[in-house]
């Protein structure tokens with residue numbers, strides 16, 4: 269080989285090495301891009317395994333039918349259909365044939381639930397959403413299944429809210445959402461079964477022993493704690509909008525858990541007018557007149573709930589008129605004993621009763637700004653709960669006097685996860 273041929277061979281070799289290197293680099297790059305996009309998809313679906321393991325029944329959950337949400341024009345308070353057809357990841361996840369979970373909530377098939385409810389024969393209640401069934405899962409675990417009534421657009425919207433919110437809210441006093449189903453145009457929500465039913469059934473039903481004073485105080489504190497969590501620890505803060513005794517469920521230890529987030533909304537930084545929603549008897553009059561729901565509207569409903577616990581009277585049957593009359597009769601020192609639930613048979617601490625009723629009265633103040641915050645309320649109720657029983661001759665410093673009312677400033681927050689962003693966008697219209 270002469271020197272000319274040698275330099276040609278070396279040149280060809282160098283070009284070959286360059287091409288090889290570029291092809292190799294291209295391949296490595298492609299693999300990296302593929303892995304990234306793959307990981308993104310896994311992120312959407314990965315948050316469920318813990319819950320999935322806990323009830324362990326959704327192996328068959330991948331169903332081939334497509335949920336009706338894809339062609340739904342369900343809306344929140346101001347209809348804007350186009351945003352519902354956005355391919356945001358969670359809605360896409362609800363539709364996706366083989367999705368196993370969305371926002372951490374595992375998906376079940378219609379067949380799984382049909383079997384677990386013995387073909388929908390185990391009805392335990394009926395609400396605005398539709399019928400509620402008890403289901404026994406293959407693990408032996410009992411769950412409550414809420415079935416959305418057919419053709420209910422309002423219900424579809426509430427269904428989405430529940431899945432999106434409860435997927436990211438975690439508190440011991442919330443009724444856990446353990447699954448959902450969305451196929452054959454039917455939507456279902458699966459919750460942990462609360463063996464002692466609703467607080468309303470204990471206050472008004474005939475099949476229960478009357479609740480003791482201490483139980484009532486404990487229930488009030490449980491509910492206040494979860495409300496405080498929603499208002500101050502959830503990101504973005506959440507207003508429940510439907511606090512009432514039928515949305516408080518009791519577990520086997522009579523611990524209270526809040527349910528029904530269908531009407532809940534992230535707190536609006538710039539509140540906008542919306543249609544009045546909620547339950548008659550619990551609605552903040554300021555919300556009715558301004559049509560703007562705030563944390564303090566939840567506080568109002570909570571105040572009504574406190575009076576419900578004190579009196580054993582139904583807010584939908586004139587409870588607040590009854591309370592107002594009692595409060596008017598003797599303005600300097602209200603004799604709350606006159607309105608206390610006769611089922612208590614006098615078994616309560618008068619001082620605690622007075623403190624709890626005074627707190628309730630502050631919560632239902634007509635001017636929302638003067639109502640205590642849920643933080644103040646938790647503080648006051650915790651002090652009451654742990655306070656030893658006093659006899660009437662002892663001086664009674666009120667737990668409420670030690671609690672100052674905090675004036676809230678609007679907060680601006682970063683919404684860190686996609687579910688939150690999607691929720692805020694949908695709800696703030």
Ligand SMILES: Nc1ncnc2c1ncn2[C@@H]1O[C@H](COP(=O)(O)OP(=O)(O)OP(=O)(O)O)[C@@H](O)[C@H]1O
Nearest residue numbers: 393394395396397400412459460461462466514515
């Ligand atoms: N997780 C659960 N465990 C046990 N029972 C439940 C559970 N969820 C609901 N129920 C029962 O089903 C009934 C209906 O519940 P649902 O939340 O649908 O309606 P509601 O709160 O009573 O009324 P509305 O829908 O008008 O607010 C409840 O009163 C309760 O007895």
